[in-house]
Amino acid sequence: MKNRKTAILRRLKEDRCKLTSQRLAIVEAWMENTSLHPGASLIYEKAKKKVKGLSLSTVYYTLNELSKRGIIKMLEFDKMENRYDGNISPHLNLVCMGCGIILDFPKVLPISEKEVENQMGFRPHEMRFEYYGYCKECLQRKNSEKINQKHSHSVSGRNK
Numbered sequence: 001m002k003n004r005k006t007a008i009l010r011r012l013k014e015d016r017c018k019l020t021s022q023r024l025a026i027v028e029a030w031m032e033n034t035s036l037h038p039g040a041s042l043i044y045e046k047a048k049k050k051v052k053g054l055s056l057s058t059v060y061y062t063l064n065e066l067s068k069r070g071i072i073k074m075l076e077f078d079k080m081e082n083r084y085d086g087n088i089s090p091h092l093n094l095v096c097m098g099c100g101i102i103l104d105f106p107k108v109l110p111i112s113e114k115e116v117e118n119q120m121g122f123r124p125h126e127m128r129f130e131y132y133g134y135c136k137e138c139l140q141r142k143n144s145e146k147i148n149q150k151h152s153h154s155v156s157g158r159n160k
Contacts, residue, residue, distance in 0.1 A: 005028070005031055009024075009027070011071060012071075015069060022047070022053075025050040026043060026047045026059055026063070028050065029042075029044075030063070030086075036102075037075065037084065037085050039080075039082060040063055040082070043059055044056050063084055071088075072086055072088065073088050073128075075128070080100055090109050091104050092104070092107075094131050095130050095133075096138055097132055098135065098141070099138055101135055
């Protein structure tokens with residue numbers, strides 16, 4: 001993680017971005033939560049504990065700058081807060097429709113950019129792969145709710 005932070009800060013310096021205490025706190029908060037694909041509100045909550053006077057707009061601005069520079073990838077959604085992915089290589093995101101967690105699927109994608117270009121003459125610039133469904137925890141919760149509902153219906157049915 002320290003090497004990644006060093007690389008990000010070096011990249012920002014090369015791009016002549018000021019490394020303010022607020023930006024450093026935002027980068028650190030994002031890195032500490034990167035496996036969660038955090039949204040700006042989570043990053044803001046964590047970063048404001050590290051630096052006084054931080055605004056949510058500064059968090060959005062900094063995340064946008066990191067995204068424009070290809071350091072992170074912004075995942076835009078219609079029905080939930082945009083999230084920020086540290087894995088900028090092509091991969092499959094698993095988005096839970098129950099709790100909103102986003103997981104990276106650990107296997108290589110079946111179709112490479114080169115294969116698309118060779119077969120279709122189309123050069124991909126950006127891509128995003130997502131499956132929507134339910135994580136293990138949400139599936140377990142849904143199954144236990146179904147069992148509880150069945151049990152309460154059978155008990156209430158006997159009392160009538």
